[in-house]
Amino acid sequence: MTTVSSASPGLSKDHADPVTGNRLYGPLPDVQGEAGYETDHPARVGFFTDTSVCIGCKACEVACKEWNTLPMDDSHGTRDAMGLSGMSYDNTGQLGANSWRHVAFIEQSRAVDLPMPVFGRPGDDRQDSGQPVNPISPQADSTLNAQTSVLNAQSLSEFDPQTGQSGSDKQIRWLMSSDVCKHCTHAGCLDVCPTGALFRTEFGTVVVQGDICNGCGYCVPACPYGVIDKREDDGRVFKCTMCYDRLTDGLQPACATACPTQSIQFGDLDELQARADARLATLKGQGVETARLYGRDEADGVGGVGAFFLLLDEPEVYGLPPDPIVTTRDLPSMWKAAATGAAVIVGVVASAFVGRKR
Amino acid sequence: MATGAFAERVLLATGGGGVSEQPTTGDEPAGEAPLTPGAGWHRAGGQDLTRPRRKRRRGGGGGWGSGNREAAMVPEAEFSSYYGRQIIKSPTWKNPEVPLYFFLGGAAGTSSVIGALAEFTGRPTLARNAEYTAGIGALASVVLLIDDLGRPERFLHMLRVFKPTSPLSVGSYILSPFSAFTSAAAGIRLLELQPVLELAAKVLPFLPRLAGAFPALRKASAVGAAAFGGPMATYTAVLIANTAVPSWHAPHDELPFVFAGSAMAAGGGITMALTPVEEAGPSRKVALTGVALELAAIHRVEHGHGIVSEPYHLGKAGKLLRAAKACTVSGAGVTALLGRTRVGGVLGGALLAAGSVMTRMGIFEAGMASAKDPKYTVVPQRERLEARQAEAAARAGTDDPHEARSVVR
Numbered sequence: 001m002t003t004v005s006s007a008s009p010g011l012s013k014d015h016a017d018p019v020t021g022n023r024l025y026g027p028l029p030d031v032q033g034e035a036g037y038e039t040d041h042p043a044r045v046g047f048f049t050d051t052s053v054c055i056g057c058k059a060c061e062v063a064c065k066e067w068n069t070l071p072m073d074d075s076h077g078t079r080d081a082m083g084l085s086g087m088s089y090d091n092t093g094q095l096g097a098n099s100w101r102h103v104a105f106i107e108q109s110r111a112v113d114l115p116m117p118v119f120g121r122p123g124d125d126r127q128d129s130g131q132p133v134n135p136i137s138p139q140a141d142s143t144l145n146a147q148t149s150v151l152n153a154q155s156l157s158e159f160d161p162q163t164g165q166s167g168s169d170k171q172i173r174w175l176m177s178s179d180v181c182k183h184c185t186h187a188g189c190l191d192v193c194p195t196g197a198l199f200r201t202e203f204g205t206v207v208v209q210g211d212i213c214n215g216c217g218y219c220v221p222a223c224p225y226g227v228i229d230k231r232e233d234d235g236r237v238f239k240c241t242m243c244y245d246r247l248t249d250g251l252q253p254a255c256a257t258a259c260p261t262q263s264i265q266f267g268d269l270d271e272l273q274a275r276a277d278a279r280l281a282t283l284k285g286q287g288v289e290t291a292r293l294y295g296r297d298e299a300d301g302v303g304g305v306g307a308f309f310l311l312l313d314e315p316e317v318y319g320l321p322p323d324p325i326v327t328t329r330d331l332p333s334m335w336k337a338a339a340t341g342a343a344v345i346v347g348v349v350a351s352a353f354v355g356r357k358r
Numbered sequence: 359m360a361t362g363a364f365a366e367r368v369l370l371a372t373g374g375g376g377v378s379e380q381p382t383t384g385d386e387p388a389g390e391a392p393l394t395p396g397a398g399w400h401r402a403g404g405q406d407l408t409r410p411r412r413k414r415r416r417g418g419g420g421g422w423g424s425g426n427r428e429a430a431m432v433p434e435a436e437f438s439s440y441y442g443r444q445i446i447k448s449p450t451w452k453n454p455e456v457p458l459y460f461f462l463g464g465a466a467g468t469s470s471v472i473g474a475l476a477e478f479t480g481r482p483t484l485a486r487n488a489e490y491t492a493g494i495g496a497l498a499s500v501v502l503l504i505d506d507l508g509r510p511e512r513f514l515h516m517l518r519v520f521k522p523t524s525p526l527s528v529g530s531y532i533l534s535p536f537s538a539f540t541s542a543a544a545g546i547r548l549l550e551l552q553p554v555l556e557l558a559a560k561v562l563p564f565l566p567r568l569a570g571a572f573p574a575l576r577k578a579s580a581v582g583a584a585a586f587g588g589p590m591a592t593y594t595a596v597l598i599a600n601t602a603v604p605s606w607h608a609p610h611d612e613l614p615f616v617f618a619g620s621a622m623a624a625g626g627g628i629t630m631a632l633t634p635v636e637e638a639g640p641s642r643k644v645a646l647t648g649v650a651l652e653l654a655a656i657h658r659v660e661h662g663h664g665i666v667s668e669p670y671h672l673g674k675a676g677k678l679l680r681a682a683k684a685c686t687v688s689g690a691g692v693t694a695l696l697g698r699t700r701v702g703g704v705l706g707g708a709l710l711a712a713g714s715v716m717t718r719m720g721i722f723e724a725g726m727a728s729a730k731d732p733k734y735t736v737v738p739q740r741e742r743l744e745a746r747q748a749e750a751a752a753r754a755g756t757d758d759p760h761e762a763r764s765v766v767r
């Protein structure tokens with residue numbers, strides 16, 4: 001029997017946004033309730049991935065593949081192919097139908113001022129910048145140089161958990177981040193699924209029902225994070241379920257269990273959010289200015305996400321969109337345009353029949 | 359376009375085109391380059407954009423491929439990415455099946471409206487041709503849509519829910535009745551032919567007894583089809599606009615009008631080509647109005663959205679859309695000047711239909727290209743974010759709105 005799906009909160013009139021008159025956008029305090037669950041549903045769960053302690057061991061990827069029996073693929077998502085990406089230690093490459101966790105790996109370097117002579121040093125590649133000069137007093141001694149330097153290498157390498165020193169005038173750091181489906185508050189994939197295969201679970205997560213999906217592929221380009229994808233030979237789409245099967249049995253997701261550094265933390269979302277805020281404050285206090293939370297803000301384009309991150313650089317450096325929005329935010333205006341367009345067709349044709357017969 | 363600090367950074371990165379706000383002597387202390395403590399990282403092996411580049415000569419290396427001047431309106435932006443990989447996933451839809459589906463839906467949709475009105479205004483040949491066009495187009499659409507599914511045997515799962523948030527769900531509820539009504543109208547037309555009726559009577563012996571009701575049934579079906587014809591032509595624009603694909607999502611309010619115009623050009627053109635000139639007058643008018651609407655709307659798609667308009671000019675999409683425009687414009691010219699001759703009608707109609715096919719293919723390709731390049735995802739979002747941060751900072755009265763950032767290519 002055909003039902004009007006309540007899976008998307010877009011239809012619920014109860015708590016409609018006073019401005020837009022719908023719930024396609026903005027914070028949703030009770031995402032399961034909006035999807036039609038009774039008030040005694042379990043709390044919304046999520047992941048807090050603290051990338052500042054990730055060591056890039058990929059235990060999460062392996063645990064996920066094992067538990068969910070995911071097939072092998074190469075870094076371009078080609079099934080049953082083995083291949084190195086040739087770009088870094090990351091040979092998983094991306095999230096996809098067969099990779100529900102993906103550890104991104106970025107090697108970064110930067111020049112630093114150190115109080116040491118650089119004249120005639122072999123291998124000095126900073127020909128254009130030459131000897132470090134104190135901007136305030138070029139004659140100042142090297143200690144003052146170090147103190148006034150904007151980049152205080154000493155304090156940073158002491159506190160920035162992923163910074164090391166390589167050579168004499170360069171710092172190296174490795175950013176590692178275990179990416180996953182965000183289990184959005186406003187999930188584009190769920191909104192556009194025409195069969196109802198994608199649904200909101202009682203835990204507030206977003207899951208595909210494999211026996212319903214007909215492989216229309218609409219969810220694939222609808223996800224603003226590029227998470228869900230089609231398994232070509234199977235025809236259906238696959239993505240992280242936050243181990244729905246384990247959750248219903250009271251277990252934690254496989255990746256969170258496997259993570260040796262607690263970079264992946266699983267729990268009730270509000271608890272994780274508080275923990276993340278505290279962690280950010282600690283890092284900022286230690287001078288890690290580039291630390292930021294990603295997906296934590298419930299006023300963002302997807303209403304905040306269920307799996308959010310602490311990043312040490314801009315989101316796009318990790319392959320994440322800097323300011324994603326759920327595409328259905330603009331759907332009412334699209335439908336309006338389409339209805340107007342349809343009316344124009346009928347109007348134009350009708351007027352073409354009026355008048356002379358030729 | 360780019361605002362505030364972002365514009366500055368873009369200027370800086372593009373060499374500023376001769377703007378000299380940033381004196382580049384090349385020997386500033388390295389410590390001065392990053393704006394924020396803790397920043398200044400760049401990908402090992404990548405380019406360090408924290409250091410001002412030496413001025414580049416203007417002209418020549420614009421980086422816009424075949425020197426498309428229109429595209430050069432957007433300055434080349436610097437942005438970070440994860441090894442240049444795309445952020446969103448490319449649509450898995452088949453090409454050319456899906457753009458052809460858009461074309462057929464549009465042509466069939468317009469034809470069904472033309473057919474219904476021709477029924478009641480004494481234009482029997484136009485009505486017949488329009489109804490056949492709509493019927494064939496709708497049936498082919500159904501085949502293409504089912505073929506595009508990863509699990510075609512599960513087509514009916516589309517009808518187990520109705521979701522207004524899913525254009526594909528809404529579309530299934532448009533396509534199903536539309537194809538039923540149009541094929542009914544076309545089918546009854548076939549039965550009205552004596553040999554077909556005799557053949558059909560061998561299977562369904564009661565058919566000849568119903569023959570008297572055929573015209574009324576046909577007209578009712580034609581009206582039913584016409585009710586879904588308009589939505590059939592435009593819902594496909596919402597289908598692609600309601601994705602995270604930058605070059606489809608940004609022009610979401612204009613694409614339905616492009617599709618409506620293109621549908622009228624195709625439906626008007628095809629029925630005009632099939633019908634003798636005495637009856638084809640309305641088709642000509644529909645086609646010409648459609649061309650005007652399409653050209654006006656696509657101009658805004660191609661020029662109104664900054665960097666995400668760019669894929670509409672480049673590569674395969676650019677070629678297809680230029681060819682489409684050539685076909686559409688010359689088709690409209692032929693229709694206007696020679697449309698009252700049979701040859702002119704056929705030629706004009708064929709050109710208009712070809713133009714419509716290529717418009718859909720070009721739009722499809724532009725979206726695919728914009729999904730592939732992280733630039734089109736990152737740059738507009740970064741602009742939006744920085745504008746918001748600058749606004750928040752202005753409200754709070756702080757002078758540096760920036761989150762600490764590195765500059766990484």
Ligand code: SF4
Nearest residue numbers: 181182183184189223
């Ligand atoms: S991240 Fe993508 S796949 Fe995951 S819930 Fe959000 S829209 Fe769906």
Ligand code: SF4
Nearest residue numbers: 193213214216217219
């Ligand atoms: S591919 Fe499957 S899960 Fe995705 S939108 Fe289509 S039916 Fe829904």
